[in-house]
Amino acid sequence: MISIDTKRLHLRNVLQNDVDVIFDYRNNEICARYQRGQVKDYEGIVSLIERRRIVVMPKDHIFSLGYTFSYKYHRQGYAFEALTVLTEHLHKMAPEWEFISFTECKNIFAHLGK
Numbered sequence: 001m002i003s004i005d006t007k008r009l010h011l012r013n014v015l016q017n018d019v020d021v022i023f024d025y026r027n028n029e030i031c032a033r034y035q036r037g038q039v040k041d042y043e044g045i046v047s048l049i050e051r052r053r054i055v056v057m058p059k060d061h062i063f064s065l066g067y068t069f070s071y072k073y074h075r076q077g078y079a080f081e082a083l084t085v086l087t088e089h090l091h092k093m094a095p096e097w098e099f100i101s102f103t104e105c106k107n108i109f110a111h112l113g114k
Contacts, residue, residue: 034104
């Protein structure tokens with residue numbers, strides 16, 4: 001299990017007891033607006049967690065990062081904080097690998113760094 005701490009956050013693999021939280025934000029209009037093909041039903045989320053257990057999915061020496069933060073924690077700098085420490089950790093693990101992260105063009109808050 002991966003575990004990374006910052007001043008305000010504790011990053012770790014997803015667990016089955018995260019189902020209710022994930023179900024809540026995946027079915028929230030604000031969070032779902034920029035998600036594509038995300039499982040939203042409760043049973044599907046349970047199955048997804050069981051299959052994946054980890055959000056970072058490396059392939060062909062590339063880390064492709066995708067993330068969603070609950071609407072309850074938007075606009076507080078958590079995404080920047082989490083992604084900063086996560087990319088630093090991954091660079092140490094695999095310094096020669098590439099990173100790819102996409103932002104939906106209509107998500108102006110992500111583009112503005114807010």
